[in-house]
Amino acid sequence: MELFRYHGLGNDYLVLDQNYFNMELNPERIKLICDRNFGVGSDGILYKSNKEKNDYCVKIFNPDGGEAEKSGNGVRIFAKYLKDAGYATNEEILIPTLGGDVVVTYLNQKGTLMKVYMGEATCSSDKIPVIGEKREVVHEKMEFQGKEYFTTCVSVGNPHCVIFCDEISKAFACEVGPYVENSPLFPHRINTQFVKLIDKNNIQIEIYERGAGYTMASGSSSCAAAYAAYRNGMVDNDITVSMPGGKLQIQIEENNIFMTGPVCSIGKVILDNEFVEQLKEL
Numbered sequence: 022m023e024l025f026r027y028h029g030l031g032n033d034y035l036v037l038d039q040n041y042f043n044m045e046l047n048p049e050r051i052k053l054i055c056d057r058n059f060g061v062g063s064d065g066i067l068y069k070s071n072k073e074k075n076d077y078c079v080k081i082f083n084p085d086g087g088e089a090e091k092s093g094n095g096v097r098i099f100a101k102y103l104k105d106a107g108y109a110t111n112e113e114i115l116i117p118t119l120g121g122d123v124v125v126t127y128l129n130q131k132g133t134l135m136k137v138y139m140g141e142a143t144c145s146s147d148k149i150p151v152i153g154e155k156r157e158v159v160h161e162k163m164e165f166q167g168k169e170y171f172t173t174c175v176s177v178g179n180p181h182c183v184i185f186c187d188e189i190s191k192a193f194a195c196e197v198g199p200y201v202e203n204s205p206l207f208p209h210r211i212n213t214q215f216v217k218l219i220d221k222n223n224i225q226i227e228i229y230e231r232g233a234g235y236t237m238a239s240g241s242s243s244c245a246a247a248y249a250a251y252r253n254g255m256v257d258n259d260i261t262v263s264m265p266g267g268k269l270q271i272q273i274e275e276n277n278i279f280m281t282g283p284v285c286s287i288g289k290v291i292l293d294n295e296f297v298e299q300l301k302e303l
């Protein structure tokens with residue numbers, strides 16, 4: 022059984038292609054594969070099933086075993102895998118995800134840099150979702166861990182809670198993030214970004230992901246944080262998002278979101294039968 026490791030700005034994923042990994046996935050198997058001590062270790066799994074009628078369809082799983090509607094680094098990685106594995110030969114492809122279709126344009130022959138149409142962003146409470154009456158969740162006071170924060174909530178296919186701060190840090194993201202992720206305000210839980218405004222074209226973020234915790238980078242988080250800053254009138258429509266793992270370029274056209282960034286292939290992982298037997302028991 023083989024799987025393929027990639028990363029997008031230090032947000033690493035394992036690609037499981039049913040042609041090389043012929044085992045059904047379940048939450049327990051996902052958790053063990055993603056475990057950084059007892060398994061291969063990863064920020065998530067990108068699964069290519071043979072059951073889909075569209076060959077480019079991807080299922081996205083978080084290390085906690087839950088399924089995500091979309092992943093920005095994930096779709097860039099999956100597009101690179103499709104090219105590396107010889108499935109994709111065109112310079113532009115459409116990848117269906119649970120949270121809507123994305124369109125990937127390869128910007129070089131190797132496919133290590135690409136521009137992705139991530140779909141439409143929205144702050145509408147019913148689309149995220151956020152409990153309460155239907156409204157635009159922009160600059161709304163919310164309480165987490167007994168403290169009040171002004172938040173802007175965004176869906177780009179998956180849910181995000183964006184909090185603007187004068188200073189941000191990994192420690193702060195890891196302290197507050199779990200309370201936001203699991204707040205009763207968010208029926209599907211939520212990804213959280215802590216955002217420092219640099220200028221009209223630059224923001225810096227720290228990320229606490231739903232089902233994954235702290236990550237070095239996140240494509241959908243970058244889209245959500247940039248869109249939230251745009252909706253609050255803080256930035257223009259061309260924003261560089263800086264994260265601990267690197268930078269992504271976000272462009273906003275009305276509510277349409279475009280993300281440009283790199284992907285890196287790390288290598289193939291061949292699972293020993295001993296570990297495969299462990300997975301089969303789950």
Ligand SMILES: N[C@H](CCC[C@H](N)C(=O)O)C(=O)O
Pocket residue numbers: 032065083088089090091092093094095179180212230231232233236238239240241242
């Ligand atoms: N944890 C996210 C999915 C991965 C997002 C992130 N890795 C990205 O690059 O967008 C969720 O549950 O919606």
